[in-house]
Amino acid sequence: MIAIYKKEFLQFFGQIVGYASIALFVLLTGLYVWVFPSHSILERTILSLDPFFTWAPIFLILVVSAATMRQFAEESAEGTLELLVTKPLSSIQIVLGKYFAAISIVALTLALTAITYIPSVQALAVDNVSLDYGPILGAYLGLMLLGMTFSAVGLFTSILLRSQVVAFLLSATINAMGYLGFELISEKRQFAGYWDFVINGMGFKAHYESISIGLLDFADVAYFMAIIVTFLSLAILIIARWPNFKKL
Amino acid sequence: MIQLDQVSKIYGAQHAVDALSFQVGKGEIVGFLGPNGAGKSTTMRMIMGFIRPSKGSIKVNGLEVESNRQTIRQKIGYLPEGNPLYYDLYVREFLRFAASITGVSNTRQRIEETIHLVGLQQEAHKKIGQLSKGYKQRVGLAHALIHDPDLLILDEPHSGLDPNQLVEIRSRLREIADHKAIILSTHLMQEVQALCDRVIIINQGKLVADKKLSELLERHGPNLEKAFAHYTSLNTNTSE
Numbered sequence: 001m002i003a004i005y006k007k008e009f010l011q012f013f014g015q016i017v018g019y020a021s022i023a024l025f026v027l028l029t030g031l032y033v034w035v036f037p038s039h040s041i042l043e044r045t046i047l048s049l050d051p052f053f054t055w056a057p058i059f060l061i062l063v064v065s066a067a068t069m070r071q072f073a074e075e076s077a078e079g080t081l082e083l084l085v086t087k088p089l090s091s092i093q094i095v096l097g098k099y100f101a102a103i104s105i106v107a108l109t110l111a112l113t114a115i116t117y118i119p120s121v122q123a124l125a126v127d128n129v130s131l132d133y134g135p136i137l138g139a140y141l142g143l144m145l146l147g148m149t150f151s152a153v154g155l156f157t158s159i160l161l162r163s164q165v166v167a168f169l170l171s172a173t174i175n176a177m178g179y180l181g182f183e184l185i186s187e188k189r190q191f192a193g194y195w196d197f198v199i200n201g202m203g204f205k206a207h208y209e210s211i212s213i214g215l216l217d218f219a220d221v222a223y224f225m226a227i228i229v230t231f232l233s234l235a236i237l238i239i240a241r242w243p244n245f246k247k248l
Numbered sequence: 249m250i251q252l253d254q255v256s257k258i259y260g261a262q263h264a265v266d267a268l269s270f271q272v273g274k275g276e277i278v279g280f281l282g283p284n285g286a287g288k289s290t291t292m293r294m295i296m297g298f299i300r301p302s303k304g305s306i307k308v309n310g311l312e313v314e315s316n317r318q319t320i321r322q323k324i325g326y327l328p329e330g331n332p333l334y335y336d337l338y339v340r341e342f343l344r345f346a347a348s349i350t351g352v353s354n355t356r357q358r359i360e361e362t363i364h365l366v367g368l369q370q371e372a373h374k375k376i377g378q379l380s381k382g383y384k385q386r387v388g389l390a391h392a393l394i395h396d397p398d399l400l401i402l403d404e405p406h407s408g409l410d411p412n413q414l415v416e417i418r419s420r421l422r423e424i425a426d427h428k429a430i431i432l433s434t435h436l437m438q439e440v441q442a443l444c445d446r447v448i449i450i451n452q453g454k455l456v457a458d459k460k461l462s463e464l465l466e467r468h469g470p471n472l473e474k475a476f477a478h479y480t481s482l483n484t485n486t487s488e
């Protein structure tokens with residue numbers, strides 16, 4: 001599994017798309033944190049990283065989809081999946097090796113923003129006011145859980161398809177629906193009252209926001225873990241049946 | 249070393265491989281021949297446990313492939329059809345990856361030995377995607393050999409090579425052949441004549457010939473093409 005993990009990591013950073021997707025994430029979140037007047041923390045009187053945590057999940061979908069799109073789709077199109085599945089490896093080792101590489105890329109991307117944004121925002125403080133680190137830690141944990149969920153979905157879609165571009169689009173669509181779709185549906189006036197709460201609670205965003213305010217509830221973590229385990233289990237089952245599984 | 253007993257692979261109504269039986273022992277280089285679509289790659293993939301046979305049994309070193317895939321794959325070096333490789337990895341990165349998943353202990357030394365064995369020294373610092381077709385073929389061969397397997401399954405290792413590269417690959421295969429069993433699928437009859445002791449020919453999934461090379465040449469003339477044409481144009485219900 002470690003060998004697969006290392007290979008995936010090397011391959012992601014062996015292509016320009018790896019660096020480009022991380023740079024794009026930092027650039028886009030940077031625009032919202034520093035530049036766009038309606039969001040920029042330079043225009044605010046409260047010391048916080050809220051603009052980053054509001055927009056980061058959306059842009060994280062792009063990084064994760066770029067990281068996972070090639071993981072199986074490329075191997076299938078290039079024929080290298082035959083190399084992999086004829087090695088003394090279990091389907092669990094293959095899928096988890098690739099998954100851990102994807103979430104390491106997420107962790108690295110988030111760490112890059114943490115080491116740049118937190119000291120920069122703290123430096124803006126006047127009268128020795130300190131950032132409230134509790135919610136920041138909670139929000140980073142929430143982002144990591146979101147990244148882990150996006151990665152499991154992305155890896156699964158990559159198994160279904162031969163085309164990396166279509167795998168990227170499908171992963172980004174499912175993840176965007178999971179993150180924003182339920183909230184948007186819950187806002188319809190037909191669901192006002194009880195169902196809006198239920199529908200909103202089915203989406204990733206409600207659980208991310210709950211963790212982001214610094215409340216680490218077991219139910220939120222379990223929600224993300226259940227989605228991750230479901231998609232990874234499906235991926236493992238498909239790889240175990242390879243090549244009998246017909247690709248789209 | 250390898251034993252196929254009445255192995256069939258059926259897709260719908262089509263028998264891709266039909267009741268195929270043969271054995272290959274240590275020290276043998278066997279040319280596995282047949283026209284396109286005869287079932288060669290399917291058979292090789294079944295030996296690797298990549299495809300499950302519909303019927304029959306495949307054993308490697310006395311172990312059933314179906315229930316011992318992981319153990320058996322440690323013993324086999326496999327070069328799939330089309331030589332798929334990770335073009336964005338450097339040669340040594342790729343071989344390190346292959347060595348580590350096949351449980352090679354002295355990785356660094358083994359990688360250098362294998363690079364030397366297949367004659368990749370001059371190109372080993374490059375990314376695989378930058379190599380010529382001949383060198384890519386050597387990388388594929390190095391990958392199949394990295395864990396010093398007892399058995400080598402090579403599916404068209406000569407495809408797309410120029411005459412000089414053919415001679416090079418031929419001599420590399422000869423060097424490693426002594427203590428291994430090698431099954432070699434190719435359309436290049438001169439390579440089979442130069443390398444193999446025994447020839448298995450299949451047609452429409454069925455075994456039509458399993459003979460010593462010398463016997464085939466004696467019977468059908470000095471060129472294997474004639475023997476190949478003879479057996480692959482036969483009614484496949486009668487194998488010889």
